[in-house]
Amino acid sequence: MFAAVIPAKNEEKSILAALTTILRLPVGYIILVLNGCTDRTFELIRSIPDPRLHILYFTEPLGIDIPRAVGALYARHLGVKGTLFIDGDMSGDIYKNLLHLITSIESGTDLALTNCYPYITNRQKLAHLVLKFRARLNRELDLFKILGLATPTHGPHALSEHALKILPSEAIAIPPLTLYWAKKNNLSIKVATSIPHEALHSPRKHRNHARLIAETIIGDCLMGLALHQNAPLTRTLGKHTLLGYHPERRFDLLAEWEQSLKYQDIFYEQHVIIPGPSTLGKSEGILT
Numbered sequence: 222m223f224a225a226v227i228p229a230k231n232e233e234k235s236i237l238a239a240l241t242t243i244l245r246l247p248v249g250y251i252i253l254v255l256n257g258c259t260d261r262t263f264e265l266i267r268s269i270p271d272p273r274l275h276i277l278y279f280t281e282p283l284g285i286d287i288p289r290a291v292g293a294l295y296a297r298h299l300g301v302k303g304t305l306f307i308d309g310d311m312s313g314d315i316y317k318n319l320l321h322l323i324t325s326i327e328s329g330t331d332l333a334l335t336n337c338y339p340y341i342t343n344r345q346k347l348a349h350l351v352l353k354f355r356a357r358l359n360r361e362l363d364l365f366k367i368l369g370l371a372t373p374t375h376g377p378h379a380l381s382e383h384a385l386k387i388l389p390s391e392a393i394a395i396p397p398l399t400l401y402w403a404k405k406n407n408l409s410i411k412v413a414t415s416i417p418h419e420a421l422h423s424p425r426k427h428r429n430h431a432r433l434i435a436e437t438i439i440g441d442c443l444m445g446l447a448l449h450q451n452a453p454l455t456r457t458l459g460k461h462t463l464l465g466y467h468p469e470r471r472f473d474l475l476a477e478w479e480q481s482l483k484y485q486d487i488f489y490e491q492h493v494i495i496p497g498p499s500t501l502g503k504s505e506g507i508l509t
Contacts, residue, residue: 222249226292229309238312257282276494284470290394313422322379325413333413335376354442397445437465
């Protein structure tokens with residue numbers, strides 16, 4: 222049985238469109254990781270009477286990529302055979318692409334990626350710099366010939382049950398490190414589908430956000446390069462330390478979540494919401 226993990230923060234404008242696609246997929250669980258939502262995202266999800274929906278609700282923002290790792294740990298806890306990751310703001314018509322990712326995992330791939338740059342176009346200086354470091358890491362890992370610029374940082378992707386079991390949660394929370402650990406453990410990695418970035422229909426963000434995202438991705442790639450070179454972890458390039466959104470990543474909550482899954486303690490109960498058998502279509506109940 223497959224799971225789909227959907228991180229979402231204030232996605233009331235896109236979450237229903239994204240779910241319209243995901244609900245059609247052959248998955249047994251749809252795991253929504255809501256972190257720090259202050260809009261109607263939660264309310265809209267609760268209106269969907271589907272028993273596959275599991276909501277992991279965190280009132281505190283978890284930071285970028287941490288929700289993906291939270292969902293991955295929960296999917297592993299459920300004993301799924303594979304997990305698909307798609308952001309809650311990806312409202313494009315990408316159903317067939319998501320099917321390709323699932324099929325790839327079912328066929329023996331451990332890490333199935335999306336190529337969001339299937340053709341070369343003129344790019345802004347900032348985007349060009351990000352792609353340069355993505356390419357550098359893929360080359361250092363001897364993956365560029367099969368992956369090109371593809372990375373778990375960008376676009377839907379999927380992990381096998383085997384990958385879920387052996388990848389450190391911190392690696393899933395820093396996507397370029399997923400590539401490092403997958404390569405280190407001789408996992409099967411491939412590009413399973415192509416989606417031009419524009420077709421994801423992710424909303425455009427403000428300019429400062431683009432800069433911070435770029436710093437985050439480049440810093441993540443620098444960490445991946447340091448791991449590969451067996452050097453101390455660093456996000457420094459020359460005189461610049463590229464933090465971006467990295468300081469906002471709540472690794473403390475991720476560690477607490479991983480521990481709580483083992484014992485299904487109070488922390489676990491506070492954050493897991495699933496449809497109850499008598500409340501389906503009306504409301505959800507806390508899993509106890």
